[in-house]
Amino acid sequence: MIRAITTFFYVGHLRPAPGTYGSLVALALGVLIDGYLGFPALLGATLAVTWLGFWACAKDLKDRPEEDPSEIVIDEVAGQWLALLFPAAAFFFGPGKEGFLPWPAWVGAFLLFRLFDIWKPSLVGKADARHDPVGVMLDDLWAGVFAGISAIVLGVLWHLVLFS
Template sequence: MTRLAWLVATLGGVGRLRPAPGTVGSAVVLPAVLLGPWWCLALAIAFTLAGLWALSRLPAAQDDPGWVVVDEAAGQCLALACLPAGAGVVSVLAAFALFRAMDILKPGPVGRADRMGGALGVMLDDVLAGFFAGIVLLAARAAGWAG
């Protein structure tokens, strides 16, 4: 079980890639946008639930070490879910950049969730980063930005 939990937490070992495993973990799920927004939302939920399961079984993951990237996959998929079906490359890159910015800068609730620690804190800060990136994307769409 520990091996399976590690594989989930690292997205099959992606979390061991250097440099910037969080950025790589976010990038590997970008093709999910081709499935459409509902599938991206379903993947975000699946990654979140799988991540909570895996991290609760890995004591070394409780402080969000760099090799844990399932949280980035969940947050990035949530941001991608806010793009329209058939979104172009510019929109996908905007979703990627916004998510990474929210994840790195950790504004407000994202930072509070990050400081929670434990499996929930590890997952929640990235889910919130994806949520806030998604809000920005939806606001841009509402304002007429086609990307």
């Protein structure tokens, strides 16, 4: 059961680039959760998968604490959903948006999350350098925060240029 959680129901066994597959599956599920159930459900799902990820990674890596196996993608799910929360919140609290996020929002959240997850700048890299189960989760959560903030900034700039 632990391996099913950490590999997000075995998505982490897809090759090549299991982290990208994990992010894509997370993106699709996140867009569906937000579109059908709304922002509060996406927020709840993000909190739940984050808690579950910390717990499952600690269990899965207890005998190999310094590893970060590529098949563990629950961290990508948590980070991708965190990145998606930013544009989802902007539309939820903004003027009259219902239904699915428009395509630039979720595409931007995905691309920016993958950029920060692979590049590992600043706090992302520091979390990754921990080489422990907490670091496995934290680097992707920081990447999600950076991606979410960047998505909002780029969205604002896009609208300023487009509508000025």
